[in-house]
Amino acid sequence: xHDVGYVPEEPQAPPxxxxxxxxxxCGGLRRRWDGDAFEQRLGRLGIPLDRRFRRLSRGQKKQVExxxxxxxxxxxxxxxxxxxxxxxxARRGFFGELMGELADGxxxxxxxxxxxxxxxxxxxxxxxxxxxxxLVDEPLERLRGRFRRLLLPPxxxxxAAALRPLRQQPRPWGVEVIVDSWSDDxxxxxxxxxxxxxxxxxxxxxxxxxxx
Amino acid sequence: xxxxxxVTGRELRAYAPAWIAALVAALLPWLAPLLPNTSSQPAxxxxxxxxxxxxxxxxxxxxxxxxxGLIARDLAxxxxxFFLALPLHARTVWAARVLAAAILVLGSxxxxxxxxxxxxxxxxxxxxAFTGSPALSLLGPLFPAAALVLLPPLFLLLLAHLLATGLRxxxxxxxxxxxxLALCGLLVARSLSRLMRGGAVIEFAICIAxxxxxxxxxxxxxxxxxxxxxxxxxxxxxxxxxxxxxxxLLAAGLASAGFAQWVLAVDAGDITAVGEVQAAPxxxxxxxRGDVRHRPSYTxxxxxxSRNGSSLRLGAxxxxxxxxxxxxxxxxxxxxxxxxxxxxxxxYGSPNDAVAVELGDAAHPSEGGVEVEKAWGxxxxxxxxxxxIAEAGRLSVWTDDGRRLLAAAELPRNAAGWQELRVLPGxxxxxxxxxxxxxxxxxxxxxxxVAARRLLARVDRQFAADGTAPRAALSADGTRLxxxxxxxxxxxxxxxxxxxxxxxxxxVTASGQSGASAAFLPGGGIAxxxxxxxxxxxxxxxxxxxxxxxxxxGDGRWAWLGSPWSAELLPFTVYARQGGGGVxxxxxxxxxxxxxxxxxGARLAPVGGASPWWPGDDRVAVGAPASRLFHDxxxxxxxxxxxxxxxxxxxxxx
Numbered sequence: 001x002h003d004v005g006y007v008p009e010e011p012q013a014p015p016x017x018x019x020x021x022x023x024x025x026c027g028g029l030r031r032r033w034d035g036d037a038f039e040q041r042l043g044r045l046g047i048p049l050d051r052r053f054r055r056l057s058r059g060q061k062k063q064v065e066x067x068x069x070x071x072x073x074x075x076x077x078x079x080x081x082x083x084x085x086x087x088x089x090a091r092r093g094f095f096g097e098l099m100g101e102l103a104d105g106x107x108x109x110x111x112x113x114x115x116x117x118x119x120x121x122x123x124x125x126x127x128x129x130x131x132x133x134x135l136v137d138e139p140l141e142r143l144r145g146r147f148r149r150l151l152l153p154p155x156x157x158x159x160a161a162a163l164r165p166l167r168q169q170p171r172p173w174g175v176e177v178i179v180d181s182w183s184d185d186x187x188x189x190x191x192x193x194x195x196x197x198x199x200x201x202x203x204x205x206x207x208x209x210x211x212x
Numbered sequence: 213x214x215x216x217x218x219v220t221g222r223e224l225r226a227y228a229p230a231w232i233a234a235l236v237a238a239l240l241p242w243l244a245p246l247l248p249n250t251s252s253q254p255a256x257x258x259x260x261x262x263x264x265x266x267x268x269x270x271x272x273x274x275x276x277x278x279x280x281g282l283i284a285r286d287l288a289x290x291x292x293x294f295f296l297a298l299p300l301h302a303r304t305v306w307a308a309r310v311l312a313a314a315i316l317v318l319g320s321x322x323x324x325x326x327x328x329x330x331x332x333x334x335x336x337x338x339x340x341a342f343t344g345s346p347a348l349s350l351l352g353p354l355f356p357a358a359a360l361v362l363l364p365p366l367f368l369l370l371l372a373h374l375l376a377t378g379l380r381x382x383x384x385x386x387x388x389x390x391x392x393l394a395l396c397g398l399l400v401a402r403s404l405s406r407l408m409r410g411g412a413v414i415e416f417a418i419c420i421a422x423x424x425x426x427x428x429x430x431x432x433x434x435x436x437x438x439x440x441x442x443x444x445x446x447x448x449x450x451x452x453x454x455x456x457x458x459x460x461l462l463a464a465g466l467a468s469a470g471f472a473q474w475v476l477a478v479d480a481g482d483i484t485a486v487g488e489v490q491a492a493p494x495x496x497x498x499x500x501r502g503d504v505r506h507r508p509s510y511t512x513x514x515x516x517x518s519r520n521g522s523s524l525r526l527g528a529x530x531x532x533x534x535x536x537x538x539x540x541x542x543x544x545x546x547x548x549x550x551x552x553x554x555x556x557x558x559x560y561g562s563p564n565d566a567v568a569v570e571l572g573d574a575a576h577p578s579e580g581g582v583e584v585e586k587a588w589g590x591x592x593x594x595x596x597x598x599x600x601i602a603e604a605g606r607l608s609v610w611t612d613d614g615r616r617l618l619a620a621a622e623l624p625r626n627a628a629g630w631q632e633l634r635v636l637p638g639x640x641x642x643x644x645x646x647x648x649x650x651x652x653x654x655x656x657x658x659x660x661x662v663a664a665r666r667l668l669a670r671v672d673r674q675f676a677a678d679g680t681a682p683r684a685a686l687s688a689d690g691t692r693l694x695x696x697x698x699x700x701x702x703x704x705x706x707x708x709x710x711x712x713x714x715x716x717x718x719x720v721t722a723s724g725q726s727g728a729s730a731a732f733l734p735g736g737g738i739a740x741x742x743x744x745x746x747x748x749x750x751x752x753x754x755x756x757x758x759x760x761x762x763x764x765x766g767d768g769r770w771a772w773l774g775s776p777w778s779a780e781l782l783p784f785t786v787y788a789r790q791g792g793g794g795v796x797x798x799x800x801x802x803x804x805x806x807x808x809x810x811x812x813g814a815r816l817a818p819v820g821g822a823s824p825w826w827p828g829d830d831r832v833a834v835g836a837p838a839s840r841l842f843h844d845x846x847x848x849x850x851x852x853x854x855x856x857x858x859x860x861x862x863x864x865x866x
Contacts, residue, residue, distance in 0.1 A: 001300075012293045
């Protein structure tokens with residue numbers, strides 16, 4: 001665990017300790033520790049070092065734990081849904097701070113989150129879990145490249161059958177088909193083929209199978 | 213170690229409120245002498261008493277509090293991940309938390325108790341009176357006291373942790389915890405009960421130590437294993453922990469049961485040094501007690517067949533070494549049966565059953581038996597179809613299987629120093645005893661007429677008291693008594709009619725003799741070995757005490773008479789004082805017909821027989837195996853032939 005920094009979903013640090021005491025405790029256990037960076041980070045965010053952990057706001061607790069996770073400059077940072085329960089402002093601050101720090105350090109980040117929109121712009125590689133099963137494990141660009149939403153006029157459903165649709169949904173204007181095997185070579189005979197966001201792909205993978 | 217120290221330090225700081233409470237409690241004993249109603253007692257005693265009570269109470273509360281919060285609270289509230297995400301082993305987290313909690317509990321107790329104990333002068337270290345090992349004046353021997361102080365809080369702490377984890381996880385594995393605890397408790401309690409019943413006091417303590425060590429190991433390792441296997445998930449932690457605890461506690465229970473079984477599974481081959489021996493008047497059976505291999509305090513009586521070494525363990529009637537009556541067993545005169553006081557429970561205070569034991573190729577105790585409340589002061593007799601039991605305050609006669617009471621009578625409840633039972637020719641039972649009655653030592657004889665169910669008081673006689681209780685022997689037919697007076701028979705020896713208490717003859721007078729040993733001889737005669745001026749003489753008397761002849765036995769201060777090897781050969785051991793103040797002894801044999809004395813030379817002492825301290829009866833048959841048995845002075849029991857050759861019987865291996 002010397003090379004890993006971990007930020008849990010829920011703040012877990014002992015509530016009776018202050019941020020300074022936490023830094024002292026964790027620093028004693030790490031091979032590397034940049035105490036100045038820890039204090040500077042919390043100072044930038046206006047988080048008091050000598051206030052007990054339990055008296056900090058939820059966002060401040062997350063920031064303290066992030067600071068603890070990064071102060072030993074780990075090559076791998078694991079973030080377990082770190083923005084859960086944060087307001088949009090705190091969420092943006094969290095990722096902004098994180099990205100700035102990681103851009104400097106060059107560390108890999110393993111991030112689990114339900115906030116797909118927030119990570120869409122920063123993730124390189126994506127895994128999607130459902131019921132304990134890894135459904136997707138590939139680079140984000142490739143994932144987005146092979147998913148398309150096809151909007152077909154009435155009577156053209158058969159033309160999409162060769163693409164083995166993942167889902168097919170009748171709409172008032174025709175049929176909506178989602179495929180996960182799209183490529184640049186696919187003939188443009190399938191009407192309107194639209195790229196999908198990560199959140200849409202996630203929803204498509206998790207949706208109950210429907211009649212085609 | 214650095215990680216352990218860091219986490220322990222953190223945990224200790226987290227207990228800050230508890231430390232403050234302990235410091236406040238530590239001040240209270242010093243205020244206690246100011247309370248009303250305490251002025252009559254010394255202030256140091258009041259302080260110490262208050263401190264000990266407070267230390268115990270706070271120790272209990274803190275052990276429960278700290279134990280419940282060892283890891284269960286953090287797991288339930290989702291905070292354990294913080295520690296497990298750091299470069300820490302699960303075992304380090306666990307060990308640090310246990311260590312910190314133990315320091316809190318014991319440190320708080322010490323902070324309260326030690327200053328008051330020190331002020332009362334109860335902390336001085338001195339050698340223990342019995343063991344010589346370091347001892348605290350307040351608590352006794354240092355190491356047992358330390359274990360007594362340290363272990364209970366530690367156990368309480370870990371049990372509180374176990375219970376808290378189980379309850380918080382709401383897991384069915386809690387039942388495994390409880391089953392493990394119950395089974396372990398049951399097995400350990402049963403093992404301890406068996407050891408206590410056997411009088412194995414030191415083994416009892418060892419059994420506790422084994423069970424405690426294993427249970428402690430299981431409890432201590434369970435948390436580490438639970439955290440390592442279960443991570444931050446309380447239910448998984450508890451499951452892994454419950455398995456370790458159940459297995460560990462089961463191992464502790466089985467180990468204690470196995471240890472008790474091993475301790476108690478003693479046979480004649482385990483005897484390393486023979487202590488006491490009583491041989492059957494006829495036949496090969498002997499009762500033996502002595503040191504037992506690898507058992508420091510378990511010294512049961514064993515009923516041993518001297519032909520082949522097979523044995524029956526009788527157990528300790530009322531305790532281990534040097535405790536209790538000498539032998540919980542009485543042989544019949546034909547040596548084919550014995551009556552045994554079999555303990556029902558622990559040796560101290562629990563009742564016994566008087567049961568018959570058939571002595572054939574093996575010893576077979578019968579089931580059931582007659583309940584006897586106390587072994588102390590109880591004598592048994594089994595002859596023909598009679599089982600007689602003389603308890604303090606009661607004489608009863610039963611059928612030999614103990615199923616039917618034939619007659620019983622109340623006796624005066626006086627402490628008897630010696631008592632014997634005989635079956636009389638008409639089927640009645642005679643009890644002779646020497647007892648303290650109203651500050652005088654009296655010889656008392658009663659006959660219980662079984663047919664008429666009536667007790668007859670025959671004798672109640674006080675002997676001239678010189679501060680020493682007389683010693684007596686009752687002849688095999690119950691008609692006569694030999695009474696030795698004074699220390700070592702130096703007050704003289706009398707032959708007394710057991711039916712009337714009248715002195716039939718004064719066999720030895722008090723004047724100038726250095727020790728007189730008197731014994732009934734098979735056939736009715738009486739032999740008395742008397743030491744005078746460094747020389748020994750054997751006086752032979754007829755059954756009424758009339759002198760027949762005297763035989764010189766050679767030099768010596770006094771002699772221990774054995775049982776006759778034949779109608780003519782009587783063995784005896786001579787005791788002579790050496791120049792340096794020591795005592796040497798030598799086995800000799802006298803031919804009663806020719807008067808010839810042969811020195812067998814060996815340093816051997818007879819089993820049974822008569823010494824100046826105990827007159828001898830004539831129950832051992834002429835030439836019986838018992839007459840050939842001797843102690844060698846080095847813890848061995850040997851059989852001696854006419855030429856003085858020794859055949860070792862016990863121990864079977866050195």
